[in-house]
Amino acid sequence: MDTTVTLPIGKMAIETEGFTDEELMGRIRNGDRDAFSMLVMRHTKKYYSLAYRMLSSREEAEDIVQDAFLTLWTSPGKWDGGRETKFTTWFYRVVANACIDRRRKQRPLALEDGFDPPDEGRGAEEAVEMKRRKDNIDACIGELTESQQTALALCFYEGVSNREAAEIMGVSVKALESLLMRAKASLRNKLSEERGREEANNGQR
Amino acid sequence: MDRDEFLKCLELYGGDLGRWPSGLVEEARAACEGSQELREALDQERRFEESLMERGFEEPSPGLEARILSAAAAVKRPEPARNSLLGLLNAIFSSIPLPSPAIALPLLLVLGMAAGYLYANYAERDTDNAQYAEMLYYGEDYYE
Numbered sequence: 001m002d003t004t005v006t007l008p009i010g011k012m013a014i015e016t017e018g019f020t021d022e023e024l025m026g027r028i029r030n031g032d033r034d035a036f037s038m039l040v041m042r043h044t045k046k047y048y049s050l051a052y053r054m055l056s057s058r059e060e061a062e063d064i065v066q067d068a069f070l071t072l073w074t075s076p077g078k079w080d081g082g083r084e085t086k087f088t089t090w091f092y093r094v095v096a097n098a099c100i101d102r103r104r105k106q107r108p109l110a111l112e113d114g115f116d117p118p119d120e121g122r123g124a125e126e127a128v129e130m131k132r133r134k135d136n137i138d139a140c141i142g143e144l145t146e147s148q149q150t151a152l153a154l155c156f157y158e159g160v161s162n163r164e165a166a167e168i169m170g171v172s173v174k175a176l177e178s179l180l181m182r183a184k185a186s187l188r189n190k191l192s193e194e195r196g197r198e199e200a201n202n203g204q205r
Numbered sequence: 206m207d208r209d210e211f212l213k214c215l216e217l218y219g220g221d222l223g224r225w226p227s228g229l230v231e232e233a234r235a236a237c238e239g240s241q242e243l244r245e246a247l248d249q250e251r252r253f254e255e256s257l258m259e260r261g262f263e264e265p266s267p268g269l270e271a272r273i274l275s276a277a278a279a280v281k282r283p284e285p286a287r288n289s290l291l292g293l294l295n296a297i298f299s300s301i302p303l304p305s306p307a308i309a310l311p312l313l314l315v316l317g318m319a320a321g322y323l324y325a326n327y328a329e330r331d332t333d334n335a336q337y338a339e340m341l342y343y344g345e346d347y348y349e
Binding site: 045058061073138156159162 | 253254256260261265269273274280282
């Protein structure tokens with residue numbers, strides 16, 4: 001079975017099998033570009049997905065992932081392979097923290113956009129209705145606490161196990177589970193309120 | 206699995222029973238088969254999750270990986286310091302994926318040997334100094 005992948009930079013083809021992330025990190029510390037390329041090819045989509053779930057913006061999610069990988073390349077010593085159990089867990093934490101920082105900087109704008117979703121979807125085409133629902137869910141999720149949003153992005157949208165998500169967030173499994181339960185309960189309430197409002201409006205027409 | 210336990214797990218692990226911890230799946234299925242209430246709760250959770258999935262997802266740009274690699278190629282990366290002893294040690298050990306304790310042990314051994322060697326020299330010199338002082342003090346009597 002062919003296990004090589006041609007990378008877009010440097011015209012190199014390296015074995016995809018045989019190197020763990022941790023071994024690649026050891027090589028990256030010594031300036032091995034092939035190892036860095038391998039890591040980027042292997043994980044970019046996964047970390048983009050988390051960043052997108054936390055920021056709801058393709059451009060910003062791409063920026064976050066690019067910055068995180070560049071920091072990894074310029075300062076690989078930030079990852080302490082001896083203490084951290086897995087590279088992926090540590091890098092999830094890096095990306096999640098970067099997203100939280102980015103959101104904090106944009107908070108006033110996000111509130112303005114998120115709290116009053118445009119009312120353009122009523123009775124309009126299906127695509128408009130879909131967008132309105134999407135905006136509404138984004139707004140509801142945006143009202144959760146930062147920790148609840150991170151827990152939801154990791155466990156529900158990314159399918160990370162509760163135990164790994166707890167490790168990424170630096171909390172106990174019990175605390176993580178409590179965050180998840182509160183996040184879902186809160187979302188359920190908000191969405192059912194919204195549905196109630198929608199039905200009332202439809203009834204008035 | 207009783208009703209309360211099922212509902213708690215439903216909240217924690219979601220409406221897809223395949224994603225529950227493997228030890229709980231069979232019990233959950235059995236509990237569901239025996240209870241209309243739990244089946245409805247499961248359906249409700251699935252509908253809730255479907256509504257959360259309406260949030261949508263945009264795939265990344267096709268060239269994202271290439272963009273990252275190009276940006277990395279343009280960045281000047283600090284070279285690992287190989288000139289100093291510390292840099293050399295770092296270069297050697299970082300290329301071998303050893304856990305910290307494995308590095309710490311030989312390092313402690315080397316430090317211990319170095320300290321022992323230095324102390325031995327000092328001790329020898331102290332003994333010489335003491336003998337010399339006694340010799341000065343007692344003068345000719347010292348050799349008697």
